Amino acid sequence: MQNMRILQLHCDYIEFTPIKKEIKSAEEIDPQSKHLDEVVVAFVAVEDGDNSEVGKKAMNEIAESMKKVGCNKLLLYPYAHLSSKLASPSTALAIIKEMESRSDGLEVHRAPFGWTKSYKLQVKGHPLAENSKTISVGEEKESTSEALKAESKIQSFWHIMTPDGNMHDIDKFNFAKYENLEVLAKYEAAKKRSVDEPPPHVKLMKKLAIADYEPASDAGNMRFFPNGRLIKSLIERYVTEKVVEYGGFEVETPIMYDSHHPSMESYFNRFPARQYNVNSEGKQLFLRFAACFGQFLMAKDFHMSYKNLPLRLYELTRYSFRREQSGELVGLRRLRAFTMPDCHAMCKDMEQAKEEFRKRFDLSRQVIKGLGLDESDFEMAIRFTEEFYNENKSLIEELVKKIGKPVLVEMWKERFFYFVLKWEFNYVDNLGKASALSTDQIDVENGKRYNIEFTDEMNKPQNPIILHNSPSGAVERVIYVLLEKAAKDQREGRKPGLPLWLAPTQVRVIPVKPEFLNYSEKLVENISQHDVRVDLDDRNESVGKSIRDAETEWIRYIIVIGEKEVSATKLSIRDRKSGNVKELTVDELINEIKEETKDKPFLKMNMNRYVSKRPQIMV
């Protein structure tokens, strides 16, 4: 983004004298001193990329503020030092001259361009006397949706609900056995936090060559190395398989939408997210911040009967974009571009919606469990309107009972969002930060807004109730949770690791000497035939060194091949989980791995099988 920079000073007087030409292309002038009284001095730096549009805007803003201070005399003073990415002198001079000519009823003077000048000025003491501006065109001031502005006005009531269905005051609830829930409750309700160190997963994501920041992109847009891409792919496949099993139909929709499309405009103002804007051929497009629009627009064009419902549409959005505030982005926890599995179910009425809602609750619990988290790893929050609660107490109590521990409740006096009920599973990390994983909502508004219709039993058109579910939450956030969990293990003296089905390398073979390479290669080939990710440390390093490297990569099984193994059927296998070396045949090892990774997707190794052929990504 280019920005003209202006420092504006309201002065009693200024006096300047051109001394010598600073650049070859300096203006030819008579180096006379000049004195002006009661003047606004605007030091101007024209940046690379600025154009006359910017100049025009700058003059408007200067004139505006001069009106406020009641001054009519302006001195444009070319001042390169305000910027480090200056426009070329000829462009800058042209733009400044243009500004000079656009007098707008002001008395405009200009200091010579390209000269070293000495100057003396006296700035007035009032508050508006000094100000600086950065002028740019193209991007208007931050455009935020109405929803974002209105959000702070919602009135919420916070409680804890125990599995017996009773509501408790947060202040009076005994959190002794529910430390993480307390963190969540304080986090959400009291907004109290105390953290001053980086979350441990940031180091781990780099060390394990999973992901890293990409400075050439925008903040919050990560790059994923082969290991990270593999882990993401596996999680994506797993979640997609589970949703398809449940009855979801996978679709794909565009990642950008026209902000002025009629059905978009109103939704836009109901969804409090900051978005990326893209201007193209006069259209104002924005990047999707959820899969909702795509699926709703699609469903609108379906011809549906009540017999077709519930209809479940599913999309794995790579990516959804939310332009979160820069200070809010952290490692893989909160990103501006993220992969979100998003499943909507159109339901014919509230009865069907509630039934479907239960199914998806179970689906989400199953998915979270499959990803390697158990119920003690997350805290549930459930949110609803007072009216919905009064009419559907049993549904809400049923969900809480299933979780089997107290949950955080937020109740709204009136419906503000498009949904009447929402729950989410929150992970509380090492630093006491809570972030949402799975979630589901009952939406009573968008069926109508998007004009999605089905024909009911009476042959009347109706708008469906729509459920919004992400069974896992953002894929990147799942990785964040797995790494934070591993960091916790490490901190508490256990060996950190990833679930075996997600490990980039599951088995590493280390020959004691190069003479065993041949045998090792055959072994690797054999194991790999059975869909196990196995690699070979063919570097000519000491065994100790190779083992150490494998350990720091969190590789679960290490097989050392030497004299003994070449002539025996059993292998010496170091199992990271127990830390012991055990003797197994190849088949026994493969069976053990198959057993632990059953029902999980498999992908082939995403790096060269030979360790010596790999670039070093992170130390």
Add this chain to the structure above:
RNA sequence: GCCUCGAUAGCUCAGCCUGGUAGAGCGAACGCCUCGUAAGCGUUAGGCCGCGGGAUCGAAUCCCGCUCGAGGCUCCA
């Protein structure tokens, strides 16, 4: 967006306070060693000390500005 802190070799960092030849470990290349469950040894290459200004005989070091990053705040439908 606001506040605080930071930016030195591919990576992690020291040096900065008190200005005077740019440092270490890891990694890489090359050689030696041929090794049994967490680091074998040596040599070499590798730097606009983020960018722009300033004061100074002299700046990685002091001052100002900028950019980018991290954390906190706000925010998280």
